[in-house]
Amino acid sequence: MKLTCPSCGAVHSAEAWSNDANARQCMLIVAELPTEVSRRAIPYLALFRPTSGRGLSWTKALKLLKELKDLVADASIQWDRSPARANQIMAWADAMERVIQRPPRDLPLTKHNYLRKVAYQLADEIDQGDERNFNRRERAGAVLPAEDFSERSGGDLEPVLSVEDMQKIRKKNLPSYKKPSHRPNFT
Template structure:
């Protein structure tokens, strides 16, 4: 059976490819990667191809092997910290790398996945910032005295909380009035 490379158009026998140890390992590793990222991963791996020769199967297997665990666990370590990511975030990071290549902003060939991890750190950092802002907005704009719940709340509970909050405010106002009356006499 003949197969054609979608990146370079090379045609080869599948049997011949799988008889090569590096090619066989690359195929086995590739089968462990998330399918939705496949096309972008192939294009990304092309960023490692030297200008004067082809990317060897052994090098391809090594590069894919370095991606398997992070892609399966949706976690990687960078800068002494563990980062979590989604497939969508990885797809965006890969696309960013390809866009930078197209704009001539990458020095090729790449030597490691370091730049990919840095792009992904930036995306993770932005997502964490959005989540933190949402938590702060929720905390800041939630009426004081209201309980945070994780499920349905009865109308009686809401009314009780509102009455308690109103009573507490009235007590506070009365205490301020009393203090003002004492200072004026």
């Protein structure tokens, strides 16, 4: 069985692809990526091919895929000292699609910075849209139940305690302060 790379056109047997350890590791990483991102990973890697016409080495592809996997797995996206935004898988997938469809003029790419910039812009747009919807609902008088807010923020919130409850907890947990009966001698 012959396999053809859709990005570079290389033709090899399935055994040849699977014999190279770096090639196997690359395919494993692509398979572990979220579906929306993994479908675009190989065409995205084509943007890193050298201008000399040589194919991208498996070692370089492995390095790039590991970096991409880390970027997609991070909790947030940040670009150029801008505030961090929540990481969105669709922001990465859409950013990859945009970069593939409209690559920068100075190819080959050397780092993921251009992709990071586009993904950040998309995540920022998503956050702004969420914030506009939240403000619109708030102005309309819709009170968010605690469960709705918890889902919106990732579900990591704990119930909020009142000041009185906090004071009770402090009184229970703090040992009572007793004035010493004598002064210590430090000399």
